[in-house]
Amino acid sequence: MSATKQPVGAHYGWKDWLIQRVTAVIMVLFSVVILGFFMVHGAVGYSEWKQLFTNQLVRILALLFFLSVFYHAWIGVRDVLMDYIKPVGVRLSLQVVVFLFLIVCAIWTVAILWGI
Secondary structure, eight states, X not given: OOOOOOOOTTOOOHXXXXXXXXXXXXXXXXXXXXXXXXXXXXXXXXXXXXXXXXSHHHHHHHHHHHHHHHHHHHHHHHHHHHHHOOSHHHHHHHHHHHHHHHHHXXXXXXXXXXXX
């Protein structure tokens, strides 16, 4: 009978590694698109910015960007907390605070993107 080794700490393996890379690629691609917008339009005022975000596709891409930022941040912060905060109660409390903060940020992002 062989013993099965359970993962401990922040070492969940390839799934989190892959999610980090995919979210990073999404963030880079959206950043390049926005940078291109600024390069084409030069100085951008409120009216141009508002006009850009009246486009439903831009809103969806922006939402995907921000959700990627939040998920990417969650994995990174969670892993740091798991690696460096040893008392379980403190670590769990900090993880809950970070998770709730990121959920509030996601809700706020939706409200901003569709509140224009």
